[in-house]
Amino acid sequence: MYFKLVFKNIFRHRLRSLLTIVGLVVAILAFGLLQTVVHAWYAGADMASTTRLITRNATSLVFPIPIYYRERIKAVDGVKAVAVSNWFGGIYKDQSFGNFFPQFAVDHDIWFDLYPEFRTRPDELLAWKKDRSGAMVGRQLADQHGFKVGDVIALKGAIFPGTWEFTVRGIFEPRDDTTITRQMYFHWDYLNERMKQLFPKRAEYAGLFIVQIADPGRAAEISRTIDREFKNSLAETLTETEKAFQLGFVAQTETIVMAVRIVSFVVIVIIFAVVANTMAMTARERMAEYATLKALGFGPGFVAGLIGGESVMITVLGGLLGILATFPVAAVFKSLLGSMFPVFQVAPGTVAMQAAAAVGVGVLAGLAPAIRAGRVKIVDGLRYIG
Amino acid sequence: MTASPTRAPPPEGAGEAGGAIRPIVAIAHLSKSYRRGDQVVPVLRDITLDIPPGDFIALMGPSGSGKSTLLNLIAGIDKPDAGELRVDGEDITRLAEAELADWRAAHVGFVFQFYNLMPVLDAFENVELPLLLTSLGKRDRRERVETALALVGLSDRMDHYPNELSGGQQQRVAIARAFITDPTIIVADEPTGDLDRKSAEDILGLLRRLNSEMGKTVIMVTHDRHAVESARHVTHLEKGELVAGDGEKVT
Ligand SMILES: Nc1ncnc2c1ncn2[C@@H]1O[C@H](COP(=O)(O)OP(=O)(O)OP(=O)(O)O)[C@@H](O)[C@H]1O
Ligand SMILES: [Mg+2]
Numbered sequence: 001m002y003f004k005l006v007f008k009n010i011f012r013h014r015l016r017s018l019l020t021i022v023g024l025v026v027a028i029l030a031f032g033l034l035q036t037v038v039h040a041w042y043a044g045a046d047m048a049s050t051t052r053l054i055t056r057n058a059t060s061l062v063f064p065i066p067i068y069y070r071e072r073i074k075a076v077d078g079v080k081a082v083a084v085s086n087w088f089g090g091i092y093k094d095q096s097f098g099n100f101f102p103q104f105a106v107d108h109d110i111w112f113d114l115y116p117e118f119r120t121r122p123d124e125l126l127a128w129k130k131d132r133s134g135a136m137v138g139r140q141l142a143d144q145h146g147f148k149v150g151d152v153i154a155l156k157g158a159i160f161p162g163t164w165e166f167t168v169r170g171i172f173e174p175r176d177d178t179t180i181t182r183q184m185y186f187h188w189d190y191l192n193e194r195m196k197q198l199f200p201k202r203a204e205y206a207g208l209f210i211v212q213i214a215d216p217g218r219a220a221e222i223s224r225t226i227d228r229e230f231k232n233s234l235a236e237t238l239t240e241t242e243k244a245f246q247l248g249f250v251a252q253t254e255t256i257v258m259a260v261r262i263v264s265f266v267v268i269v270i271i272f273a274v275v276a277n278t279m280a281m282t283a284r285e286r287m288a289e290y291a292t293l294k295a296l297g298f299g300p301g302f303v304a305g306l307i308g309g310e311s312v313m314i315t316v317l318g319g320l321l322g323i324l325a326t327f328p329v330a331a332v333f334k335s336l337l338g339s340m341f342p343v344f345q346v347a348p349g350t351v352a353m354q355a356a357a358a359v360g361v362g363v364l365a366g367l368a369p370a371i372r373a374g375r376v377k378i379v380d381g382l383r384y385i386g
Numbered sequence: 387m388t389a390s391p392t393r394a395p396p397p398e399g400a401g402e403a404g405g406a407i408r409p410i411v412a413i414a415h416l417s418k419s420y421r422r423g424d425q426v427v428p429v430l431r432d433i434t435l436d437i438p439p440g441d442f443i444a445l446m447g448p449s450g451s452g453k454s455t456l457l458n459l460i461a462g463i464d465k466p467d468a469g470e471l472r473v474d475g476e477d478i479t480r481l482a483e484a485e486l487a488d489w490r491a492a493h494v495g496f497v498f499q500f501y502n503l504m505p506v507l508d509a510f511e512n513v514e515l516p517l518l519l520t521s522l523g524k525r526d527r528r529e530r531v532e533t534a535l536a537l538v539g540l541s542d543r544m545d546h547y548p549n550e551l552s553g554g555q556q557q558r559v560a561i562a563r564a565f566i567t568d569p570t571i572i573v574a575d576e577p578t579g580d581l582d583r584k585s586a587e588d589i590l591g592l593l594r595r596l597n598s599e600m601g602k603t604v605i606m607v608t609h610d611r612h613a614v615e616s617a618r619h620v621t622h623l624e625k626g627e628l629v630a631g632d633g634e635k636v637t
């Protein structure tokens with residue numbers, strides 16, 4: 001009977017309840033989307049492996065490091081493998097945002113050993129390793145532009161002048177939803193060779209090194225050892241974990257992320273005010289009923305539970321619908337903003353936060369009216385009718 | 387127990403053989419005032435009144451004389467400032483809030499002027515409501531509710547919601563709700579105040595039956611001359627005091 005009363009009470013003022021629930025759906029949905037945006041921002045960092053370090057020029061990322069550092073880093077105790085990676089920055093078709101994608105010149109012979117999260121086909125990988133101007137493209141990128149094995153991708157060099165043509169030799173698949181596959185890899189040797197011909201001074205340089213280590217627990221110590229190795233040399237290095245490196249990128253936009261985060265919580269505060277107002281109004285209208293129930297012998301707890309339960313039931317209902325709506329809407333967002341956020345996935349943690357926000361709003365909004373209803377003096381409450 | 391004697395003979399079967407009858411409601415020197423700002427407004431002054439078991443008493447008096455206040459005190463939904471108030475031997479002025487709630491559930495049936503049914507519950511559920519505070523099982527409750535609704539002539543309206551019932555029918559549901567727990571007393575505050583003549587007659591007829599056939603003690607506040615005729619006794623209140631004519635048998 002308690003649940004019947006609570007449930008039926010929700011539908012007494014259909015319009016009011018409907019509007020409140022719609023507000024909740026929108027708020028919980030907006031909260032979920034904004035949280036997902038924040039997540040998307042950090043996605044690159046989250047997928048970062050703990051067994052990979054990044055060594056770069058200590059002055060700035062835009063300055064390269066001599067390639068011969070590779071052998072010296074490899075000699076450091078605890079280092080399993082070292083791979084070079086250069087940001088290529090070529091322009092595909094035109095400079096439009098939609099056509100932008102990252103390209104990297106890498107150590108083709110070991111690259112995919114360092115990145116087990118990229119799934120390759122052995123025959124394709126072999127074909128790529130054999131083709132000096134071959135390229136491996138990620139699944140998302142291939143789908144976006146319709147790249148197939150055998151296709152030729154022409155890029156106009158921005159950092160490295162000239163027209164560059166690459167033949168797609170393979171497509172790598174993501175291990176899971178957090179893996180970014182919106183980029184292209186080609187042979188660093190190929191890049192270096194052409195630079196040697198065109199601009200010999202710029203040859204033999206690495207953008208940065210990916211350092212694979214055996215024991216993540218030694219990351220800090222190995223990083224220090226590497227950097228000490230190049231202390232006082234021409235190009236001093238800065239080594240950090242891949243995660244820290246990615247977060248460094250993210251940190252530049254941290255204020256925006258923070259703003260998004262704050263807005264997401266403001267949305268919840270607003271909907272709390274709306275629900276609290278609705279529940280207070282509802283409780284006031286029903287004081288005579290609460291007084292009658294108390295006269296019949298029902299305790300203050302039961303009466304408080306009626307309005308408190310109604311509040312929680314409404315927010316749970318709105319929250320549930322909001323959570324359900326988050327997935328399709330996030331999918332639409334992903335298709336619209338795919339090039340901006342390679343990973344746009346509603347995380348389980350986000351759903352948990354949405355649920356907690358809904359329940360929390362219900363409990364807090366229902367609290368004051370519930371206490372007032374539970375404490376109503378019978379003779380005063382009965383007067384509300386006459 | 388109290389100085390005031392019972393002036394009317396009790397209805398048949400309600401008295402104790404030979405001795406003095408213990409009143410079902412014994413009120414002694416009861417007073418109550420309301421505070422409005424720093425002003426104290428006395429509402430009831432030194433009320434002393436006994437109601438014998440099985441009585442049907444009508445409380446009359448001008449508006450604002452304190453009738454509802456007195457009824458609320460008897461029903462245990464309000465607290466007096468001073469005096470003694472025993473119902474079936476129990477001094478309810480000494481009960482704590484929670485105890486009083488349990489006591490009401492067991493001993494008092496309420497009939498209000500505006501019915502006070504739960505709008506979201508149908509007739510059956512409204513009558514069943516007080517039984518949820520008892521240990522009765524679902525089947526027993528159903529049986530009782532059906533009997534009660536049959537008694538008030540609403541067997542065919544069990545699944546009707548209050549807004550689908552006329553005022554008279556709603557009040558009949560309320561009466562069924564009032565006696566479903568077999569309470570010690572039934573209190574009714576202007577039960578016919580919102581009804582037309584015909585419906586009022588039905589309601590008064592039901593209250594008379596509860597009183598005469600089931601032996602329930604009924605305490606009713608009313609303005610209605612016709613309603614008074616249903617009562618065995620009439621008590622007049624004026625400015626918070628009982629006045630002469632109190633307890634006279636109505637013919
Ligand atoms: N909660 C309250 N606060 C202040 N004064 C009150 C309160 N309740 C009742 N009173 C006052 O007590 C007096 C008696 O009220 P009560 O409701 O008992 O009268 P009544 O005889 O039932 O009148 P009516 O016939 O109009 O229902 C009135 O003057 C009323 O204004
Ligand atoms: Mg009154």
